[in-house]
Structures are given as C-alpha cells and as structure tokens.
Amino acid sequence: MRKTTMDNTNIYLSGARLVSVSDLASNIKDDKAVAIVNDNGERKAALGGQFCPESQEGAVPALYMLPVPTGSSLGDEAFKKDYGLKYAYMGGAMAYGLSSVEMVVAFAQAGCLGSLGTGGSSMSEIAEKIDEIKGAIGDKAFAVNLLFSITEQLNEVNVAKMYIEKGVPAIEASAYVSITKALVYYRASGLSMDENGTIIRAHKIIAKVSREEVAIAFMSPAEPKVIESMRKEGLITDEQAALAAYVPIADDITVEADSGGHTDNKALVSLLPAVIAIRDELQQKHKYSQRVRIGAAGGISTPQATLAAFEMGASYVVTGSVNQACTEAATSDYVKELLSQVSINDVTMCPGIDSFELGVKVQVVKKNTMLPLNAQRLYDSYTDYKSFEEIPDKLRNRIIKNYFKMPAEDVWEECIKYYTEHGPGRLEAAAANPKVKMALMFKWYVGLSVHWAIDDTPNRRMDFMIMCGPSMGAFNNWAKGTFLAKAENRSVAIIAKALMDGAAMLSLENTAKEACKAV
Secondary structure: OEEEEEEHHHHHHHHEEEEOOOHHHHHHHOEEEEEEEOOOOEEEEEEEEEEEEEOOOOOOOEEEEEEEEHHOOOOOOOHHHHOOOOOEEEEEOOOOOOOOHHHHHHHHHHHEEEEEEOOOOOOOHHHHHHHHHHHHOOOOOOOOEEOOOOOOOHHHHHHHHHHHOOOOOOEEOOOOOOOHHHHHHHHOOEEEEEEOOOOOEEOOEEEEEOOOOHHHHHHHOOOHHHHHHHHHOOOHHHHHHHHHHOOOOOEEEEEOOOOOOEOOOOHHHHHHHHHHHHHHHHHHHHHHOOOOOEEOOOOOHHHHHHHHHHHEHHHHHEEOOHHHHHHOOOOOOHHHHHOOOOOOOOEEEEEOOOOHHHEEEEEEEEEOHHHHHHHHHHHHHHOOOOOOOOOOHHHHHHHHHHHHHOOHHHHHHHHHHHHHHHOHHHHHHHOHHHHHHHHHHHHHHHHHHHHHHHHOOOOHHHHHHOOOOOHHHHHHHHHHHHHHHHHOOOOHHHHHHHHHHHHHHHHHHHHHHHHHHOO
C-alpha cells in the first residue's frame, strides 16, 4: 500500500471524521483517501475534511495520507488485462455442471473469470453450453474445464478440437498428472506472431495443480517430439511448431490447496510459496517473454483468506466450494440450504467414483448424510472380498436394502445399460472377473449419489454426495449475522465483490496500523 509522509508542522486537517483505525473499514463511504492524524497524542484515521492552517479551530496534524484501495486494485494487472477483467478473481470449474452457464455468465458480467464445469457432461452438451455462454457475454472472457482421463485420451483430443472450433479462449486443465497431446494441441494451435515479433497466445491454459512436479511440467515448453508429431499430422503449422518452444504449456498455474472434491489436502501457506519459487527458477531458465502467473485456490472464502493469498504472492484467487451455495449453482435448493449451514468441521474424505478401485478419495459434506460412511463401507467390501456374492449375508443384505434400495440384479441391469454406451470394455472385464462386476455395482451407487443431491431425489437425502471443502464453513462463519447468511441471498457476483473489496479494506487497515506505529 502506497503511503505519503506529511510534514506535521505544516499540514493540518479540519472537519474530518475521526475514527479509530480498527473501525476504519466500517466508516469508509466514498472516500478516496484516508489520513493518519495526531488527535491530542492519539493516532486516528481521518476521513474527509480539508487542509487548513494550524491556527484553525479543531485542526489536527496530518501525518500520513493513504489511498483507499478497492478490490479491483488487488492482484496481477497482466492477469486482468489478458482476460479483460475488473478483478483478479476466478470461479473454478465444478463437475457435473455445478458451475453452470448461468454462473459463468454472472462471473463475466461482474468482471471476473468463470470456468464452465464439464465433468459428467457429453461433448454435445458442452458444445451447447459454450454457445449459450458466448451468446450471453459476447467478447468477454470465460474458461471451460478440460479434465484428464487416463482411459480416454482420444476423447480428450476430440474435446480439445471442439474447444478450438468453438473459439474457447481459455481452458482450465484439471486433474492432470502429466502433459497430454490434447493440451499441447490446444495450446500450440493458438500460437502466432505479430508484426512486432510478439508471440500471440490465442489459446490460454490455466492449470490447476497441487503437486510441484506437475507445476513444473505445465511451466515448461511442450516436448519437441510431441510438437513434431502433431506437425506431421497437420494438427499445427510449421510456424506454430517453431513458436511452441518459446512458451510454457500454461499461462497461469492455480495452486490448489485444501479444496472440495479431489484434493491432496495440502496447506496453501506451504504449497503456494514453493510453486512461486519454482516459477521464478523456470523463468530464469527459459526467459519467457511473459512469466507464468500463480494463483491460489482452496480455502478462499473470506476477505482474510483472500488478502493472505495476495500477500503471499498470488496473482489471482480462485473460489470453488463457496460458489456451490449460490443461486447460479446447478444444484438443488436443499443442497444450497445445507451448505449455508455447514461448519468447518462438517466435511470429511470418502471414496469417489473416479478411480474407486484405487481408493481415491474426495472431500465432501458429512452433515445430514450417510454417504461418506456408506461409500467407505463399499470400498472396504471391495478390497475384502472377491465378488459381491462372497460378502457375508448380513452385510450384503444391508447394502441391498439401505444403499441400493432395489434388488442387486436390477442394479446390475442399470450398469449394463450405462456401460454398453459409455464403456463396453468394462462389461467384458466384469464378465471375466466378478470383482470388477462388484466394483461397477458399487460405483453405480457412488456415482448416482452426486446426481441425487443435484436433483434432490426423494428418499435419497441420506445418500447425497456433496463435494465441499472447509472453506464453506469459514464463509458461513464470516457471513453470520449478515444478509449473506441466507442461501437465497448468495450470488457469485456479490460474493466476489465482498471478498475482494473486503480484502482491500483489510489491507488498508493493516497499512494504517503500520503507519500509526511509524510516527
């Protein structure tokens, strides 16, 4: 925060509103600057007023003048300029369409960057949503999620091709453990050089990472052999192949800490500085014309956390869980109401549908649902037994009655219908191995638990899976006693402005306190 020292023997203020520094934020109205003054030996903040001679009655010596910041003044200016934003603020993608078209549009109209969730959606559904977004926001920036799939690399390339054809300006790459052909294709196909020799990056990539080695991969240029392969296939031009050596895969890296859904539960205060240091090393090595920007996600839901992220060096912040309780989220009113009531301790880890067989866990709400316990019991049964039939009668009957709520044969018929269209190879594997069949049946329950929550399916509330991190509870604590305490009053634009402007006011208060100590 910039501050200007005043000569307190010559500069005085009169008619100002004098308040304690700790009450500064709540008293600021349309003030553009605040003064630190000496009020009979006590340091106070002065709002308004006018400069005057020392002899004027009621005049107080002005020691510092501090500009009043706004949320739009926080963060990396290049990030805001590149995406045409007012705020260095992004709403991250949430699977199963929770970060909906309406949410992305609301973010764009508020001067923030929104990312469309694509997990669980077909290519045709995604394409239709992209058209809706572009029709609603015009030339404003938005992002679309691109999810890593170890078993569907070809489909991933097809999705990337569709993004290119639809003119998607940026993708948010999630769950990647390495750089894939789809990422390189999207990135390189948007490269060109202008008449001044500047490399234009028409296809931007924002990579969400929680591991240092993955961050390094995204902050490095694409491997030459991959570039050459795509050049020979005609996917990219000779010029694009040449330019790819001078740019990193990603423009921006979102460091994801303890978040909802898939998470490594890492602390932002440890991970963010580590990735920033790696960025600086790679920038020194590659001499990029534009350095990679580092954002912060996971736990961003209060002005205090927002400011902390910026002060640790984040170029931008990303919210997730808190947006799920907003009016624009594509989930049920019941879920939104429940999310508005959870505490920091009302979340836990449980097996998810992705890589269920490996025990990969996601962070979810445990309040008012048995899903976390049920999913864990299914995973334990999967690891303990070779087939569904081998499970002891008492436990097997409990699963059928309380989890499936239909005969096991009917569940398997549902699995056959689904995998016939989405993965016939899995049915072949199940026919050869009863343990695979058992896994598919258990994944039927875990997978549908997300949709039951979104649709508020009758008689299934105790089976809802609601992916959420502790940041939701932190937001609820902060919003207690305000109009934002109620779910129906929450919108992504209002929350974004509240967090950013709130962080700016906290920054001002901190600077004012420092100024008081210095004089």
